[in-house]
Amino acid sequence: MEIWSRSLEIEDLIGLFGLIWGCVVVASAPTFIQMVEYMPLDHTLTALADPTRRAILGRLASGEARVTEVAAPFEMSLNAVSKHIRVLERAGLVRRRVSGREHLLALDLAPLEAASRWMEEQRAQWAWRLAELDRILKEEKP
């Protein structure tokens, strides 16, 4: 699909989310502590920006799997797949459980709830502005 013909570079995504983050800071005028809360979004979206990592998430969506099972479909070294897995772990989208000699991976979509909350804050701020305009227009009604 054309959409995925070009994957975003990690640097792009970090910049992108720096931007959105800045936007949030402005839009909702949060405290510094709230600002810090948005930083994991960088990790979440960076993790989602790569087709291999999305494929890994797709595999894990149907249940827990061993690292070797996850790596099997990819034409890349286990080491390369492990790097992708680490990016997903950093984002909290993948959890690792060690059972004996096996490393089992599981999907955790909770970080996306944070993304969802962020969206809602953005939306609320614009809604506030538009309602404010409504108030002004009524006030000035000729």
Added chain:
Amino acid sequence: MSTETLSQVVVTHRYDASPERVFDAFLDLAVARRFLFATATGEMIVAEIDPRVGGRFTFTERRPDMGDVRHVGEYLEIDRPRRLVFTFGVPQFDPRMTTVRVDIEPDGVGSILTLTNDGVPEAYAKGNVEGWTRILAGLLPAYEGVHGAGWL
């Protein structure tokens, strides 16, 4: 109709005012400074608008919790009273800009405004971000099959 995506905010509002009045509010400095980048507790200390395509705006608000916050942007499209498109950013946080599109349609004696804020720098293809949502939508049914519904 646009599709809401992970990094896009869409807000609509109906006004008992003509599209012209609603549109003009965005480019009329006296009105814009009261709502556009204002917050309930801040004080607008700089408000400048150069209302032409390629013209720029600056709104600096002094906020009790975070000092002076400067919003800047450039008008990309001015099609009164239907559409206004401008870039928007806050350089002190990030030098890059988002795009805000305001579409206004008549609705009886009033109008309906749809605001779309793409949190995406212009350099990005729109599809890249829309795709995330689609991929996630594909993940969800499988995930909910394992973990149960209602995570989001």
